[in-house]
Amino acid sequence: MSMNKKYIIFYSIFFNLVLTQTFSSVLENVMDQKPLWTGSFGTVSIDGQTYNQISLRPEFNLGNWGMGFDFYLYIDGDGNIYNESWNFSTFSKAYSTIIDKLKYVRYGYPGDNLYFKVGSLTRVSLGHGILVDEYSNMMRYPEIRKVGLQAKYFLPNGIGIEYIQSDFKNSPSLIAGRIDYPLASNFSFGLSAVTDINQNASLEDSDGDDTPDFIDTFPNNSNWQTDTDEDGLSDQDIQEFDIDGDGWDTEGLTESEIAELQEALNTINELLDLDGEDLLIIDEDNILNPDRVITFEDLSESITGVSIDFTYHINENFKLYSEFAKLMSSRKDLILPNGEQWSPGYGLIPIALKGHYGPLSFKMEYRKNSEYFMYNFWNRSYDLNRSIVNNNSIETKASQLYNYGAMEGLSLNVTGNILNIATLGIGYQDLKGDIWNEASNNGLGGFVDEHNRSLLSNLSLNTVNVPKVRYLNGFYQKTNVRNPFDIQEPDQNTIYGYDLGLDISESMVFVYKSRTSYQPDGQGGFNKVNSMFVETQILF
Numbered sequence: 001m002s003m004n005k006k007y008i009i010f011y012s013i014f015f016n017l018v019l020t021q022t023f024s025s026v027l028e029n030v031m032d033q034k035p036l037w038t039g040s041f042g043t044v045s046i047d048g049q050t051y052n053q054i055s056l057r058p059e060f061n062l063g064n065w066g067m068g069f070d071f072y073l074y075i076d077g078d079g080n081i082y083n084e085s086w087n088f089s090t091f092s093k094a095y096s097t098i099i100d101k102l103k104y105v106r107y108g109y110p111g112d113n114l115y116f117k118v119g120s121l122t123r124v125s126l127g128h129g130i131l132v133d134e135y136s137n138m139m140r141y142p143e144i145r146k147v148g149l150q151a152k153y154f155l156p157n158g159i160g161i162e163y164i165q166s167d168f169k170n171s172p173s174l175i176a177g178r179i180d181y182p183l184a185s186n187f188s189f190g191l192s193a194v195t196d197i198n199q200n201a202s203l204e205d206s207d208g209d210d211t212p213d214f215i216d217t218f219p220n221n222s223n224w225q226t227d228t229d230e231d232g233l234s235d236q237d238i239q240e241f242d243i244d245g246d247g248w249d250t251e252g253l254t255e256s257e258i259a260e261l262q263e264a265l266n267t268i269n270e271l272l273d274l275d276g277e278d279l280l281i282i283d284e285d286n287i288l289n290p291d292r293v294i295t296f297e298d299l300s301e302s303i304t305g306v307s308i309d310f311t312y313h314i315n316e317n318f319k320l321y322s323e324f325a326k327l328m329s330s331r332k333d334l335i336l337p338n339g340e341q342w343s344p345g346y347g348l349i350p351i352a353l354k355g356h357y358g359p360l361s362f363k364m365e366y367r368k369n370s371e372y373f374m375y376n377f378w379n380r381s382y383d384l385n386r387s388i389v390n391n392n393s394i395e396t397k398a399s400q401l402y403n404y405g406a407m408e409g410l411s412l413n414v415t416g417n418i419l420n421i422a423t424l425g426i427g428y429q430d431l432k433g434d435i436w437n438e439a440s441n442n443g444l445g446g447f448v449d450e451h452n453r454s455l456l457s458n459l460s461l462n463t464v465n466v467p468k469v470r471y472l473n474g475f476y477q478k479t480n481v482r483n484p485f486d487i488q489e490p491d492q493n494t495i496y497g498y499d500l501g502l503d504i505s506e507s508m509v510f511v512y513k514s515r516t517s518y519q520p521d522g523q524g525g526f527n528k529v530n531s532m533f534v535e536t537q538i539l540f
Contacts, residue, residue, distance in 0.1 A: 035060050042511070042535025044074060046143045047206070051076055053142075053535060057103060064112070068103035068119070093208075096169045099147050116151035124150060124164060126176050128363075130325045130349060131194050131305040133376035134456075135174060137166045139383050139495075139515065142533060148172070158182040166383075171201035171296075173383050186313040194378060195304040199387045199396040201296055210295040214389045226291040235290050243290050247283035258282065301387075302330040303344070303398040305377060318355035324348050327373060329398050336402055337438060337445040344401050345370035359417035367431060368408040372401040375411070375429070380456075380477060384517045385492045391522035404480065405434025405447045413456075420462055427456035435482075455484035470501035470509050490518045491526055507539040 035058040044053045055072035074082035085100065087093040104119030120141070126132035137146040146167040154160050160180035166172040178192040203212040209222040217234065218224035224234035229245025241248050248265065250258050265280040274280060307325035314320060327344035334342050352365040367375060377397070387396045409431035417423050434447035456479070461472040476496040478484040497515035504510055513533040518526040 037540035039538040039540060040511075040535040042533070044142050044533055044535075045531060046074065046082065049076065051082055055535075059103075064108045066104065066106040068105075069101055070103040071101055099169055100145050102147055110152075113154045114152075116149065118149050119147055121146075121148040121150055121164070121166065124174075126162070126164065126178055126194065127190050127192050127307060127309050128311075128321050128323050128349070128352065128354070129376055130309070130323045130347060131192065131307050131376070132164075132174065132176060132378040134380045135166070135378045135382060136380050137173075137383060139381065139517075140531065143531060145169075148174075171198050172196075173199075173202065173386050174378055176378075188311045188313075190307075190309040190311070192307045192309075193304070194306075195302060196378075196386060197302050198296060198300045199303060199398060200299040200301055200394060202383065202387050203296075203299075203389065203394070205296075210297075211293060212296065212299070212389075214392060215294055225293045228289070228291045242283070243288045244283070246285075247281045249283050249288060250286050251288065299394065300330070301396055301398070303377075303396070304328045304330075317357060318353065321352050321354065322350055323352070325373075327377065327398070327401070331399070334399065334402070336436075338441070342372055342402055344398065345373040347373045347375055361415045363411075363413040365411045366408075367411055367429070369404075369406065369431075371405045371434070374401060374404060374480060376479075379479065380475075381479070381493065381495045381517065384495060388492060388519055390520035395520075403436040404452060405436065407431035407433025407452055409433075409452075411454075415458075417462075422462055423458075423460045425456075425458040427454070429454040429479075451482055452480055453482065453484050454479035468503050470503050472498070472500050474498035490528075492518055492520065494518050504536065509537045509539075511535050511537055 038057040038059070040053070040055045040057070042053050044051050051074035053072060053074055055070060057068060057070050059068040060066070072085065074085055076082065084093075085097065087097050102119060104117055106117045106119075108115035121135070121137045124132065124135040137148045147169055148164070148166045149168070150162075150164050152160060152162040159182070160178075162176075162178040162180075164174060164176040166174040173196050174194065175197065176192065176194040178190060180188055180190050182188045200212070203214065204219075205211065205216075206213055206219045207216070207222040209216070209225060211225045213219040216225050217227045221234070224236045226235045227233065228235055228243050231240075231242075231245065233240040235243045243249055248261060250261065253261065262282050265282065268274070269280055305325055305327045307323060309321055309323040311319055311321040324346065325348075326346040329344050336342055347367065347369040349365045349367055352363065354363045355361070369375070382397070385397055387394060389395075409429070411427070411429040413425070413427040415423065415425035429452070431452040433449070433452070435450035435452060436445065437448040437450075438445045440446040440448050456475075456477045458475045459473065461469070463469040463471055474497065478487075478490070478494045480493055481491065483489075495515065495517045497513070500512045502510040502512075511534070515531040517529045517531075519529055521527045
């Protein structure tokens with residue numbers, strides 16, 4: 001879907017909602033309420049550069065409605081304002097600037113008959129999570145601010161309809177829809193569909209010219225992209241008279257104009273005493289062969305998943321379910337390293353048990369999948385590794401599914417309160433089957449018998465009895481590897497981080513947030529990517 005069509009759809013939905021009498025009256029009432037004002041100052045890292053941050057965040061609440069804004073300035077060490085946050089030079093930039101200041105708009109709460117939230121999305125799952133599990137559009141906040149939508153509505157007959165979109169500013173990494181249909185009072189059927197319309201849309205594009213930085217010879221100039229003859233002058237530069245380096249271009253010139261040009265070049269050659277490679281000549285064949293300008297549309301690669309599930313409610317605390325999912329790629333040229341063609345497969349959870357008892361909740365699944373499938377494809381780290389550049393070649397998450405063969409095993413998730421000291425969540429997967437090994441089959445590559453394991457953990461400290469600590473939360477995740485406990489060998493599926501809030505006074509909190517992920521270094525290893533966010537929040 002083009003960006004213009006996306007804007008039209010979003011604006012239509014938004015303004016239809018705004019212009020209804022009910023919403024307009026609610027909005028007036030909300031704005032009449034005394035807002036909760038939060039201010040902050042601190043530092044933030046964007047594109048490797050540190051900025052000072054000043055922000056105001058008013059929030060309004062009335063009944064089921066809630067609305068919050070985030071008005072902020074980023075200022076560098078020289079006192080210059082980061083103008084991308086307040087850019088109205090084009091329609092698309094103005095759109096991003098305005099919607100960027102929306103922290104959230106909310107109606108209701110999860111579990112209500114009608115609930116929706118526009119803004120940041122965290123811990124989003126679809127169905128029982130076979131495709132979408134614990135997804136977040138906040139993993140690169142505040143460097144990248146996304147404005148998404150999560151909405152769910154239950155009809156009077158019990159049918160549930162859900163829609164999720166991870167972002168309205170740029171190409172969303174997640175668009176999903178789901179229908180829950182009750183077949184009986186304790187038995188239901190669910191159907192879900194998920195897509196990322198272009199995984200490569202996440203590649204860096206510093207100048208916004210629709211050409212990713214890694215193939216943009218001039219990544220900081222939106223008017224220039226290629227340099228065919230590598231002379232430092234862009235093919236798009238009006239002063240580049242020799243695009244392919246074999247003589248002055250004569251495309252579009254008449255014979256008399258070409259003759260005049262040749263005479264002028266001869267004069268310059270004589271005056272400057274030029275010869276050899278420095279000699280100015282005319283392109284005899286007039287065949288330019290310029291490098292092609294490649295855009296995100298040229299690199300478009302979508303991945304789509306569909307799933308069905310059946311759920312049987314044993315009682316209020318426990319339920320049995322079964323879930324099936326199939327992944328599909330828009331690419332028809334998926335080739336294994338040994339030359340064989342492949343396509344994404346399917347995953348099955350024949351039987352699973354989910355429940356909660358007191359402070360303990362759990363989910364236990366038996367899993368069995370075909371070749372080229374990954375459970376929880378859209379997970380917490382998806383926005384970090386949906387597409388990465390490795391040694392000047394693109395690796396989408398979908399294109400790496402060839403590493404996983406047919407497997408089966410167990411997955412267990414447990415969350416509980418530990419002596420009212422902390423809440424700990426642990427998720428562990430252990431599947432046994434085939435994993436691709438480049439060295440097998442005499443170096444041609446092939447599947448070998450191996451384990452595919454994942455570890456996900458969350459820890460939240462109960463700070464009621466801890467002086468000066470407002471909150472302390474941390475997480476660690478390493479998925480689809482042989483040994484997730486090996487912290488010495490991280491890869492692109494490894495992320496960890498923490499959020500710390502310290503009370504300075506009753507109305508002032510020091511906040512420190514840290515995220516660490518890893519990207520290929522092009523030499524078989526991985527570079528650490530750190531993201532930090534430091535600020536002091538003030539409650540007015």
